[in-house]
Amino acid sequence: MWPANQTLGGNFFLLGIFGQSPHPGFLSLFIFGLFLMAVFGNAVLILLIHVDSSLHTPMYFFINQLSFMDLTYISVTVPNMLVSYLTDRASISVTGCGTQMYFYLMLGGAEYCLLAAMAYDRHVAICRPLRYPVLMSRRVCLLLASCCWFVGSLDGFVLTSITMTFPFCRSREIHHFFCEVPAVLQLSCSDTTSYKIFMYLCCVLMLLIPVTVILGSYYSIILAIHRMTSAEGRKKAFTTCSSHMTVVSLFYGAAVYNYMLPSSSHTPGKDMAMSFFYTIIAPVLNPVIYSLRNRDVARALRKALKAGKLHTEA
Numbered sequence: 001m002w003p004a005n006q007t008l009g010g011n012f013f014l015l016g017i018f019g020q021s022p023h024p025g026f027l028s029l030f031i032f033g034l035f036l037m038a039v040f041g042n043a044v045l046i047l048l049i050h051v052d053s054s055l056h057t058p059m060y061f062f063i064n065q066l067s068f069m070d071l072t073y074i075s076v077t078v079p080n081m082l083v084s085y086l087t088d089r090a091s092i093s094v095t096g097c098g099t100q101m102y103f104y105l106m107l108g109g110a111e112y113c114l115l116a117a118m119a120y121d122r123h124v125a126i127c128r129p130l131r132y133p134v135l136m137s138r139r140v141c142l143l144l145a146s147c148c149w150f151v152g153s154l155d156g157f158v159l160t161s162i163t164m165t166f167p168f169c170r171s172r173e174i175h176h177f178f179c180e181v182p183a184v185l186q187l188s189c190s191d192t193t194s195y196k197i198f199m200y201l202c203c204v205l206m207l208l209i210p211v212t213v214i215l216g217s218y219y220s221i222i223l224a225i226h227r228m229t230s231a232e233g234r235k236k237a238f239t240t241c242s243s244h245m246t247v248v249s250l251f252y253g254a255a256v257y258n259y260m261l262p263s264s265s266h267t268p269g270k271d272m273a274m275s276f277f278y279t280i281i282a283p284v285l286n287p288v289i290y291s292l293r294n295r296d297v298a299r300a301l302r303k304a305l306k307a308g309k310l311h312t313e314a
Contacts, residue, residue, distance in 0.1 A: 011091035011092055011093050011094070011096075011172065012091065012092050012093075012094065012097050012168075012172045012173075012174050012179065012184075012187075013090050013091050013092075013172055013173045013174065014081070014084060014090050014091075014092055014174050014176060014177055014178065014179070015090065015173055015174065015175050015176070016081060016084065016085070016090060016176070016177040017177050017272055017276065018085050020269070024085065028082060028085050028086070031078060031081070031082065031280065032078075032082055034078075034280055034281070034284050035074060035078045035079075035082075035280070037284050038070065038071070038074045038280070038283040038284045038287075039071060039074070039075075041284065041286075041287030041288060041291070042067040042068070042070050042071040042283065042286070042287050043067075043071065044287070044301075045063065045064070045067045045287045045290065045291060045297070046064055046067050046068060046071070047304075048297060048300045048301060048304060049061075049063065049064045049067075050064070051304065052300040052303065052304070054296060054299075054300065055296060055297070055300055058121050058125075058132075058136040058140075058141050059118070059121055059122070059125070060296075061141050061145070062114060062117060062118045062121060062141070062144075062145070063118075063290055065114055065145050065148070066111065066114055066115075066118070066247075066286060066290075067286070067287060069107050069110060069111050069114065070111075070282070070283035070286050070287070071283070072103070072107055073104075073107045073108075073111075073279060073283055074279065074280060074283040074284075076100055076103045076104050076107070076178070076279075077100070077104070077177065077178040077279050077280070078279075078280060080092070080096075080100070080178070081177045081178065092179065094164070097164070097174075097179040097184070098160055098163075098164045098179070100178055100179045101156075101159075101160045101163065101164070101179045101180070101181060101184070102156045102157065102160040103156065104156075104178065104179075104180065104279075105152075105155055105156035105159050105160060105181070106149075106152040106153050106155065106156030106157075107152060107156075108152070108155075109151055109152035109153075109154075109155035109156060109206055110148045110149050110151065110152025110153075111148075111152070111251060112152075112206055112207065112210045112251075112252075113147065113148035113151050113152065113210055114145070114148045115210060115214065115244070115247065115248050115251065115252075116209070116210035116211075116213040116214055117144040117145070117148060118244055119213060119214040119217040119218060119244065119248075120144075120213060120217055121136055122217065122218075122221060122241055122244060123216075123217035123218075123220055123221055124136050126221050126224050126225070126241075127220050127221065127224045151206075155202070155206060158202070159181060159199060159202065162195060162198075163181050163184055163185065163195075164184075166185070166188040166190055166192060166195075167188065167189055167190055168184075168187045168188055168189070169189040171187065172187060173187075174186075174187065175272075176271065176272055176275065177272060177275070177276070178275070178279070180271075180275060181199065182271065183271065207252065211252065214248060218241065218245070221241055225238060243289050243290055243294065246289050247282075247285075247286055247289060247290075250277075250278065250282050250285065251278060251282060254274050254275075254277055254278035254282070
């Protein structure tokens with residue numbers, strides 16, 4: 001797939017975060033616990049949305065997509081990291097590194113777009129409720145989700161293909177716990193300045209368009225909420241939107257740091273800490289944010305637990 005690097009005859013070595021920790025065993029257990037929480041939380045949310053008919057709405061269709069992305073997102077990095085620590089083999093093949101990079105970029109790009117689609121959904125629901133069934137029909141939702149996955153796949157393919165064709169003649173030790181583009185580029189012995197500019201412009205475009213949609217949607221939403229006379233309606237609208245804005249802030253804040261700040265503000269330690277946050281912590285927090293602050297999800301969960309209890313007793 002990446003012929004320029006098939007001459008390496010070896011693997012990359014992910015130094016990870018365990019070597020820098022005074023208690024690597026405890027850290028590995030902590031990360032494993034976070035991984036189980038993310039898998040359980042997102043899987044439960046996906047299951048509830050599928051089995052409860054009251055959650056078969058556009059908003060929960062997008063939340064279902066987000067949970068699936070988060071579930072896959074954390075599975076791309078954490079299992080390999082934990083297996084490498086337990087087996088004391090931190091190496092990863094060139095093909096494995098490129099594959100990990102592709103899926104990471106694809107899922108990240110898709111999630112940028114999905115958060116914009118979710119903001120648009122809330123805009124239509126609050127600002128144009130009478131036309132909501134038409135503007136957010138199942139066909140429209142599927143089209144928006146497909147576009148998100150397509151853009152993410154394109155982003156992953158382009159950046160991974162270019163990154164992995166650079167010759168790597170320096171140390172093959174990646175100061176990271178997965179094959180992230182900036183960390184891998186540091187190993188290249190060729191001039192990557194032009195590519196870094198291209199990547200920066202791609203990231204600006206990938207962030208600017210969704211952010212514009214999100215800000216525009218929430219500007220209209222704030223105006224609509226301000227005009228509401230019902231206190232209950234205001235509270236419901238604010239609760240729904242605040243959950244989404246919390247997720248947006250977590251995800252976009254980390255992306256801006258990693259891909260848009262100048263290299264002078266980056267260090268391997270800071271980069272790993274930030275990547276740890278949005279690849280591991282964020283997938284744990286997202287289902288919590290959408291379940292604890294959402295009455296419909298809480299109601300569906302109680303119903304499912306009650307039905308399971310009755311089935312067990314029967």
